[in-house]
Amino acid sequence: MAVEAEVLNELHRLRARMPQLTGALAASADGLVLARDMPDVEAEALAALTAAALGVGRRMADLAARGEFRELLVRGAGGYVATYAAGPSAVLTLLADDRANVGRLHLEGRRSGTRIAELLAAGPTPDRPHLPGPGGTASASPTFRGRNLGSLPIRIPPQSRHEP
16 A cells, blocks of 8 residues: 555545544645545645645744744634644644543644654565655655655765776
């Protein structure tokens, strides 16, 4: 099963565990949708805003000397938008109605964020090959829709020079 499908399955399981969730989105740190389970919401726009919020959250935590960014919670009149770090290259955003238990929201969001980070960090296996990279070839880093999400050290051998 592709990593993207596994992330989507995690979002489905999360929504099944917490019925007050009205949507779940996994996105790359640069705002690309990785997987979504959210009807009636423009996922691409939310992913882009999530990436911006992630940048602001990281900067705030750094400036206030509070360590590595973990989560951000926004409360509106109709409910919550919660954002959780999912490793160094992704973020999980959850939408919950105003009846949601915030403690449970955090518990489930943190668990799923950790699981998504594990899925993204997992190396290629026979049952989970990486998706093609930008040139249509396999990539040494986790990819989604041809976009590189992480960096693994890659050793490139020197090219031999043939002299005439």
